[in-house]
Amino acid sequence: MRRPLTICILLVSLSLPAQDSLHLTQITNYFRQMNFLERSDVSARFTQSSQSDTDSVRAQLNSLLADSEQRYGLQSTRYAQSVLWCAYECIRLNDQVQGKALLERSQRLFRQYGNGAFEGKDTIEEIFYQDAATKLEYNARRDFYALQHAQRAYQLKKEYFGERSEIYLNALLDLSDIYAERMQYKQANYYHNLGFDAYVERIKTEFCAVSESERIAYWERAKRYIDKTIRVAHKMSRNSTQGEDRSIASAAYNALLLSKGLMLNTSNSFETFINESGNSEAIRLLQQKKDLATQQAPQARLDSLDYAILDALRQAGHPFRLPGLDIRWQDVAANIGAGDLTIEFYRTQQGEYGAIVLQKGRKSPKVIRLGKTLKLNKQKMPLNAAMKQCDLEHYTSAQADELWKVSRVIWTDEMVNTFPRQGDGHIYFAADGDLQITGIEHMPYVRPAADGAIVSVADLFHVHRLSSTRELAKASANTSSNAIAIYGGLRYDSDPGEQASRPHRDRAFRKVASIDYLEGTLTEADSIIRLLSTTQASDLDIHAYTGEQGTEASFKTLADQHPKLIHIATHGFFFNPGDDMLLMLGLGSDPMARSGLLLSGVEQKWFGMDEPDASNDGILTALEIAGMDLHGLDLVALSACETGKGDVLGDGVFGLQRGFKIAGANSILMSLWKVDDDATCLLMTEFYRNWITQNMSKHDALDAAKRSVRAHTERGWDNPRYWAAFILLDGLK
Numbered sequence: 001m002r003r004p005l006t007i008c009i010l011l012v013s014l015s016l017p018a019q020d021s022l023h024l025t026q027i028t029n030y031f032r033q034m035n036f037l038e039r040s041d042v043s044a045r046f047t048q049s050s051q052s053d054t055d056s057v058r059a060q061l062n063s064l065l066a067d068s069e070q071r072y073g074l075q076s077t078r079y080a081q082s083v084l085w086c087a088y089e090c091i092r093l094n095d096q097v098q099g100k101a102l103l104e105r106s107q108r109l110f111r112q113y114g115n116g117a118f119e120g121k122d123t124i125e126e127i128f129y130q131d132a133a134t135k136l137e138y139n140a141r142r143d144f145y146a147l148q149h150a151q152r153a154y155q156l157k158k159e160y161f162g163e164r165s166e167i168y169l170n171a172l173l174d175l176s177d178i179y180a181e182r183m184q185y186k187q188a189n190y191y192h193n194l195g196f197d198a199y200v201e202r203i204k205t206e207f208c209a210v211s212e213s214e215r216i217a218y219w220e221r222a223k224r225y226i227d228k229t230i231r232v233a234h235k236m237s238r239n240s241t242q243g244e245d246r247s248i249a250s251a252a253y254n255a256l257l258l259s260k261g262l263m264l265n266t267s268n269s270f271e272t273f274i275n276e277s278g279n280s281e282a283i284r285l286l287q288q289k290k291d292l293a294t295q296q297a298p299q300a301r302l303d304s305l306d307y308a309i310l311d312a313l314r315q316a317g318h319p320f321r322l323p324g325l326d327i328r329w330q331d332v333a334a335n336i337g338a339g340d341l342t343i344e345f346y347r348t349q350q351g352e353y354g355a356i357v358l359q360k361g362r363k364s365p366k367v368i369r370l371g372k373t374l375k376l377n378k379q380k381m382p383l384n385a386a387m388k389q390c391d392l393e394h395y396t397s398a399q400a401d402e403l404w405k406v407s408r409v410i411w412t413d414e415m416v417n418t419f420p421r422q423g424d425g426h427i428y429f430a431a432d433g434d435l436q437i438t439g440i441e442h443m444p445y446v447r448p449a450a451d452g453a454i455v456s457v458a459d460l461f462h463v464h465r466l467s468s469t470r471e472l473a474k475a476s477a478n479t480s481s482n483a484i485a486i487y488g489g490l491r492y493d494s495d496p497g498e499q500a501s502r503p504h505r506d507r508a509f510r511k512v513a514s515i516d517y518l519e520g521t522l523t524e525a526d527s528i529i530r531l532l533s534t535t536q537a538s539d540l541d542i543h544a545y546t547g548e549q550g551t552e553a554s555f556k557t558l559a560d561q562h563p564k565l566i567h568i569a570t571h572g573f574f575f576n577p578g579d580d581m582l583l584m585l586g587l588g589s590d591p592m593a594r595s596g597l598l599l600s601g602v603e604q605k606w607f608g609m610d611e612p613d614a615s616n617d618g619i620l621t622a623l624e625i626a627g628m629d630l631h632g633l634d635l636v637a638l639s640a641c642e643t644g645k646g647d648v649l650g651d652g653v654f655g656l657q658r659g660f661k662i663a664g665a666n667s668i669l670m671s672l673w674k675v676d677d678d679a680t681c682l683l684m685t686e687f688y689r690n691w692i693t694q695n696m697s698k699h700d701a702l703d704a705a706k707r708s709v710r711a712h713t714e715r716g717w718d719n720p721r722y723w724a725a726f727i728l729l730d731g732l733k
Helices: 024-032 042-046 054-072 077-092 096-113 120-139 143-161 166-181 185-209 212-239 248-259 262-277 280-294 299-315 329-333 383-389 397-410 433-437 469-473 496-500 519-532 552-556 580-585 622-626 656-663 677-693 698-710
Strands: 341-347 353-359 366-369 373-376 379-382 426-430 462-466 483-490 541-547 565-568 572-574 595-598 619-621 635-638 646-649 652-655 667-671 726-729
Touching (some): 077 096, 096 120, 120 143, 143 166, 212 262, 212 299, 212 353, 212 366, 248 341, 248 353, 248 366, 262 299, 280 299, 329 353, 329 469, 341 469, 373 383, 379 383, 433 652, 462 726, 519 677, 552 619, 595 656, 619 622, 622 656, 677 698, 698 726
Parallel strands (some): 426 462, 483 541, 483 565, 565 635, 635 667
Antiparallel strands (some): 595 619, 646 652, 667 726
16 A cells, blocks of 8 residues: 655655755756656656655655755745645655645645745746646546646746747647546647647747757657647547547647658758758768768767858858648648548557548548557557567468457558558558557458468558658659669678588578678679669669678768669668677667668678778668768668668667668668568569569559569468568658
């Protein structure tokens, strides 16, 4: 049983540091960081105690009151502030009785010893009090009383901080949340929409005038606003369309269009803006910054270059402007066909998944909740865990029903009811959370047959995976170059005889005595080169990099060629944090440095022989790729293992795909797991035959290539482990 907080200052001997935290200015800063309706871990910031360690937190709160009494006396506003702070902590720990008692006590103290009843200089304390009271009533599910306190806090924040402040805008979301809880959807929409446009304008201003690290810091605060919007929409779900074009579903869809990949898109736009400005000083400084970023230079140094770039642009009369933030759901709807469907998946802060679907002609998008949990092998588990336990990589007929259950949670009946007729229209989806690294388009659409054969969603519909459905409303990037770079059959050591004698396996390298030579990748590269050298495609400028030629240095020269296509058939890698190889190779902890590709001559670095040139050691990381200028690259095909993997963070997947996107790649063909050499060779050759020589779209070309692989049932290639690993991101043409 949870014990109530006992305020017995004579028995408390623990001394709490940093009493200055009781100062009004510090209370204000503390308040600025809080989301009072969310169960944020405030004690982690204040006491470094976990929520489960409630006794320790209570002891520190008692100590805080004891120290405060000794320093300021019981008859002071400073002591009243510490009581108020402790009240909030009790409420956070769900100690409603003690929290309420302390809250009322703080109010009496302020009225007795402050300048009036929360007037004048006590305004910030009243805001703090009203927010704590809101949380108290909200946690107790007394929404009517929570609403009264939230309304008072909202008015005070509006007057005290101003209508453009983050605190005021977050107050609007708090009100919207409570109204949604009370099923008063009209008011929930009103308060949300009141602040959304203003918040977007803040983001535009902030992101265009500060350094990259400050944009990241601002985004960490801003995404709380986005998360609140998604949470309210998720809560309203079936009622989310009320208000039509100003519905909460509309606002949530717009929030996802704004937020998905915002940092990535800002980096891309920043670089494009600089290069197109023709400002030689800004271009020089940008390249200097990219070189230093590759070397993982201190952030302060990179920030100084950002400000130097911004200053050079301003002095030339071309200050940075960030495009794409004005794209709304109506813009997406205007760029899809009558039978098309778009789906923006999302993951809430509480780990629940949902989707917002959009159809042309509808007056509002629609929010659909995905299932929270499902039962696999007689165990109840959340969707994330289920996707890891039952996946396509290890699929067997015995797992058919289990995979079907996972698919049913993702592609719910409610969502399927919005699908176009089979064979008609297109489905465009943008994933979120672990759905980004899961081949959900290849999940069963119908229950698998007795033999385990899968009829997937992509088998019956034209399904396109996008980084954001915003891509449908963006102008297409121009690709003027006909240059093509093909890497395959790479020599990882200096002895071709030794490599050729090793058996080829799949394209997942082993952390053992050698790096396997991939004989199939040479066959693959030769087949693609012969195919692309046909009469129909004779204008292509093909550059082949095989054997010792496929070095890291050769790859980095591609920035000068601006190729249309890069095909890379080699080993890929992705290390988890703390992996011994990170220390051995000196790659660092940055998630972009923990994923990459192995190129010619890498064994010298791999086995710690003579220290090679760091810029040409054969280990091409995503961080190094991000430092290149590959704008104009229509497609990069990563014919290696696990090239779609990375750390799933708030702004997307941090790995190879992000590296190439930052560098400027339009589309990415990548793999989610370890791929078979021979099956991949066939898939890639057929893909290029369909795309380049048959003029199919990338999407249709890949679908047809997968069917070619699946047709080899005699080799077992109809199993999804052989073909479903490869996914195409942003392959609209």
